[in-house]
Amino acid sequence: MKLKQTIGAAKITPYVFIFPFIASFLIFYLYPIISTIIMGFQQVYPGQVTFIGLENYQKLNNPEFKVALTNSFRYTMYTLALLIPIPLLLSVWLNSGNKTVNTLYRSILYVPTLISVVVAGTIMRLLFASSNKSIVNTIAIALGAEPRQWLLGGPHQAMILLLILALWRWVGVNIIYFLSGLQAIPDELYEAADIDGASPSQKLWRITIPLLKSTTIFVTTISIFGGLAMFEESYILWSGTASPNNVGLTIVGYLYKKGFQEGEMGMASSIGIVLLVIVFTISISYLKIFGFFKTEDKR
């Protein structure tokens, strides 16, 4: 009986319940982060670990890492430019009109999210293969265009392929976010607008978009994370080998190359830290600028 009382005591219970989280946080988050920070200052080879100070960070001042940074940033900017407006408009459209038809469209748009990037990337690579018999080149020839070596083309071509893949895969998820945001907007506002004689575009600009602000901020934030952490897409598109002229090299791609392909774990750790700092700075300042913390307080 005594044991039961102790466990049930108000003082201990909360700790028992949060223990699983604390434990997993300490083991799987805090320990790796600290260990990565330490490894960033070391040269780590099997059985030989030497402290080398800031050398890893100094080595990052090279053209390749700059290419990786530019690629990641460009990719993030483009995905933001595409993955916010398109899902927003689609979700507004899906939120109106026939319910059954819309549920069908919603499912169709969501399906790509369930497919693994590896599978999608491989299929994409085969669609855009260099041979004249690949699907895209067959269509190009049928339309009277020149067949192309898609994956070996310049940086623009590569970026377009990556964006097509991102668009195909992530539009569905963002639609779901926006839809849930839309459903929280009370119908009365639209009815009032109708009585006042507002046009559909006025309703979109004056009611829908302002009231979706917090959803938009959330979607933008996760898109920034996703964009800067992009790796699988380019890894699979160029089947694990280096992409021509590093057109598909991203920050995480460079980390992978250094750490797992060249065995430079110390340098890979320093890249990880740089990425962490970048993502942290961008998202915090972004949230600050848009007053995300403030609105939370007021409510």
Add this chain to the structure above:
Amino acid sequence: MKRLLLFLVLITCVFGMVFAAGGKEQAAPADGTELSFWTFQDLHMSFYEKMAKMWNEENPDRKIIFKPEVLPFEDMHTKLLVSLQAGTGAPDMVDIEIGKYPNFLKGNVQLIPLNDVIDPVRDKFVTARLDIYSKDGQNYGLPFHVGASVIFYNTEILDAAGIDPYDIKTWDDYMEAGKIVKQKTGKPMATVEVNGQWSFWPMIAERGSDLVDADGNVILDNETNIKTLEYLKELLDSGVAVAAPGGNHHAEEYYGFMNDGGAASMWMPMWYMNRFTDYMPDLSGKILILPMPRWTPDGKRSAGMGGTGTSVTNQARDVELAKDFLMFAKGSEEGNLVIWEDLGFDPPRWDVWDNPRMNASNKFTEYYQNDSIFGMLLEIKDEINSVNVKEKLPAVIDRINSSVMIQALQQQTKSPAEALREGADLAR
């Protein structure tokens, strides 16, 4: 009470399941010891499977249960590097490609030195091929082949253009012949790798140059290499050569392109022979293997390169057994003969080169037009330049594949000299 009992039973079950899954299977000694093996080439796997069978027949008291696994090229090397670093999860025996090998010689080497099994027959090996998988006098890997570079001609196309491949002596002749082929058949003379090193490396090695020098310094941007890349660019610009579909000679698209008679020739190390027989069956009887053209009238005609070292990891269950089996497979006379017969590689033990079995009919002699492939090889035996494998090599190869060739040949955004200089700086 009942609940508590049920709970205990459940917990025991869960723990039981976890440990059962984690436990190592213990093979009964009667069946032999398990020997796991990773490779990135399924042809290598079939070779080892055959040798394992032979080993079990000859050593009934030391039988092995051979467990091979084929993984994609990059994935396999990555997985191996990580599992060696972590100290667990690596196979007993593994194929490591030459361009990746120096990565595994960093720090405390996690591979087992093979000196004691090699020493008895060391003098029968082409020793340069052992040195490439070594560090500080320790040999960590056994080679598959010498890897002499040769040129593969599609005689059907050459005949249509009226070219006799035996008349092509130098690279200048090659260019001229290529122009005629292009004009008469509309087909390119050659394909060039634009995201691979196999078109460029044999050409510079043939001229006595290399990617890194004997001391390990990066010499990618030396005068000879610049001239060679300029030659390649000229081949492409004049339409004599095209960029290999898919970018390199191992792309799926490339096999299809060549199989349909896409180009009149291509040069690769000899180990490429089995890619023709296995992936381009329609060219059977149309391909002639010759030494590469020379750069100067008295220049050399080949260079030994590429390769895969098979090593034993320090995580092997039975290190001695793994070493002995590896030596039996790749180091014995019989093994070297099978390397030729099944894989079509030029075996690294020179004492089998004049064995009558080297001239016996096999799938390679049937596929290729040559009367004696090995006779051709013996003829250039003293003209096979070797290459340096040093710590910087993976970095140099990586830059060649990712930027130098693309910039200079495919997109032509930089001149050969600029592209090479930039690549060399990045690798240094």
